[in-house]
Amino acid sequence: MSMKTIGQTIKSLWSLIVGLKITTVEFCRPQITVHFPRKEVTNLGTYRGHIDLVPLANDAQTPRCIMCGYCADTCPSGCISLKFHMTGEEVNPEQRRRLLLGLDVAVPRSGGKTPPPDKIERVLDKFDLNYNYCSLCGLCVQGCPVGSLAFSRDVYLVGRARQDFEFDLLGRLKSRAGTNSGKAAA
């Protein structure tokens, strides 16, 4: 065996000792994982869950939504569907058509300043989210002209069936408002 081979062998063995030293030091370091059911990780504050409706500042039962339909149009997966009806003045069919086509509605980033035409008040009947197809891109939340959508923080959402991820967001908002006012009364 030549001197070179011996030198090579010693060098190789040394590299293994260096590695073992590192793993030993790491072994003595405090644990960085958490044991889930007993402890939670600390970064859940920035977690993004499915979207939720944001209520008006003075009325927790009513969403800020102006029913412009931007979210439903923009959603890449077509998760959002909303229905509304109009109250107040009689609406002629042409106006209704224009409303449904969204020709006069607030444009994105306008701050929601464009009002519905002819003082027609729109009432939101239904705001459904099919979370099965949502990719959480945030285009609806970001694009909403009145800030009526926000991400929920529900980290531990689980379901057994597809239907468990089809949300009635208006119902969720109302039930949330109900529990909040109940708490306030108590």
Place this chain on the structure above:
Amino acid sequence: MPHDAMSKLVGDYYTTHFSPDPTSEGDTLILNLGPQHPSTHGVLRVVVEMDGEYIRRSEPVLGYIHRMHEKMGEVKTYLQYLPNMGRVDYLHALAWNWAYVGAVEKLMGIKVPPRAEYIRTITCELNRISSHLLWWGAYILDLGGITPIFYAFADRERIMDILQRVTGARLTYCYYRFGGVSADIDDDFIKETREFLQHFKTRLPIYHGLVTGNVILRGRCEDIGVLPVEMCRRYGATGPVLRGSGVAYDTRRFEPYSVYDQLEFDVPVGKNGDAMDRYDVRMAEMVQSVRIIEQALDALPDGPHVSPDLPDRFIPDKGEVYFAVEGARGKIGVYILSDGTAKPYRLKLRSPSFSNLHVFAELAQGTLLADAISIMGSLDLVIPEIDR
């Protein structure tokens, strides 16, 4: 089907197409590596013809995770296509984000505010480190070392926490928008990033001590899969695969986009073009990414994080555009052909892994099967990016 053909196991089109040459001498065996093989990291299938322990021929078979991203681009509006970009290469999603928004911005002439450019640089480089960390762990896992991936994941987890703060996601980011980014970074983000960079600088020597100098790793990487520059050129290999062969080509340096021309960084290159050189290049790139992030954090200007004068609808004029960025695996390019409507007429994604993979077939010729695994790992393939 005739009875004698049924009596033999004929396999599918690829194996029959690949059947041993009857004139070849000796006993060879057709072997399928994948689509469910631990070292193909996803659903890549490689058909190999084995002569004993040696590979005579090999051919990658693609398409197992094809999702028609390019076709999807033709049926979605420019804005709606954004989430797709997080899913082409899930490990360096922000580079794909950047390539696409950059192409649309170039097409529509949208100006990006300086703060947004710096935020993009910081987040993209953080993402590059996390991508290289995962490759580092997974490559050594392929070669039989289990410990490093836990070390890599501990650090990668911190990057994901930082990016989660602004992007809201941990893997398939959809953060960049036309004319900026979707959320501004705050002081906590900057503080956490600086803390992480300090921490990461102490971790790199640990990585090198644990793995780079290790005799077993060097035995599995040195002089394995020597890739000549000429072969890189023929296949269009880019990124660390090309740089490992000694060509200092980096899109950030040679086709500077965003603020990269104002930042100082080196382009690490290898000498021999073997697996060890590709390994070294990636390890050195992480150091350069740290340098870039530090400079970008120091130079971070105030201002809006998204352009204030954006059009209400993203409908570009007729025209075509190509925009390329440097991803963790190489040159990412997006080509858009617009016919003046709300949806692109044609959208082409140039993914670096696709070109890098095809080097493998030639590189693996005549090597041991175990070495082929090392070669495949050193190419850092991401299968969803290959298939798109």
